[in-house]
C-alpha cells in the first residue's frame with residue numbers, strides 16, 4: 614500500500630511505517646504547489662498529511678478517487694470536509710492528546726507574556742532602548758485570583774485551566790458544546806453562556822475545534838463587550854478572530870492585550886500594526902512544536918495508517934461514523 618507523506622515527520626513515525634512494509638512516497642522538493650501536491654495524491658492509496666496548506670474538499674476527493682484514507686499530522690481537521698470524506702467511506706485520522714500539554718503550555722506562556730508585556734520589553738533590550746528606571750512605565754498586570762474563561766473546554770482547554778488555577782489561583786469558567794463534569798469537579802469550573810464568558814473573563818482563551826460557522830466569531834461587537842482589562846488568547850485557529858477588529862479593540866482600549874499563536878491570515882504580514890502594540894505577543898503557530906509532542910503525533914499518525922492497512926479501525930479518527938457506515 615502506498616503512503617504519500619508531504620513533509621518529513623519525526624523518524625519514530627517513519628520507522629513504524631517502514632517496519633509495517635508500507636511503500637512511502639516523499640515529494641522530491643519542499644513546498645509543493647497545489648498542482649504538484651494533487652499529482653502525488655492522485656497516485657497514492659493513503660496520505661499522511663502534514664500542515665494545513667491544502668484543503669481536502671469535494672474537488673480534491675473527485676480528483677483523487679484512489680485515496681482511501683487520510684491520517685492527519687494534527688489534532689485539528691478544519692482543512693478537511695469531514696462530511697464529504699465520510700460519505701466516501703474515507704477515514705480521517707488525527708492526533709489528539711499527545712499535543713495537549715505543549716499547546717496549553719503556549720496558551721499559558723502567551724497569557725503571562727501579555728500580562729507582563731514580555732515581547733515589548735524584549736524588543737526594547739534588542740533595540741538598545743533599555744531606559745532608566747521608571748516606576749510608572751509600561752506596567753503589567755497580575756493574574757492572581759483573576760477569572761479565566763475557556764471557550765471550548767476539551768483536552769487542551771482543561772490543561773490550560775488546570776495550570777492557571779494551580780499557578781495563579783484563577784477562577785475558571787467555560788463555554789462548551791456540553792458541560793465538562795471533570796473540570797467542574799476537579800477545577801471548580803463553572804459553565805456559563807457565551808455572553809457571560811465574553812463579559813466576565815479577565816483572560817479569554819480559545820481551545821475549540823474550528824468550524825466554518827465560527828468564522829470571525831470574535832469580532833468588534835464581541836471585543837466591545839469584553840472587560841477593558843481583558844487578555845484575549847488564541848492558540849486554536851486564526852479563523853476564530855477578526856484581526857483588524859482585534860487591533861482596533863486594543864487601540865481603543867476595549868480590551869487590554871492579546872496573545873496569539875494562530876493568526877488571521879496565517880502567516881500574517883510583518884507590517885501588521887498589531888505587532889507594534891506593547892500588550893501583544895504573537896507566535897508563528899508553534900503550539901505543538903516540542904520534541905515530545907511531535908514524536909507523539911508521528912506515532913499516532915503512523916499508527917492510524919498502519920491500522921487502516923491492516924483493515925482495522927483507525928485508533929484516533931475524526932469521523933468514526935465512517936465505520937458504522939461500513940457495517941450497515
Ligand code: 8YV
Pocket residue numbers: 663664665686687688689690712898900901
Ligand atoms: C500543527 C495544529 O502544527 O494539531 C494541530 O491542529 O495546529 C498543529 O499541531 C499544524 O496543524 C500543522 O500540521
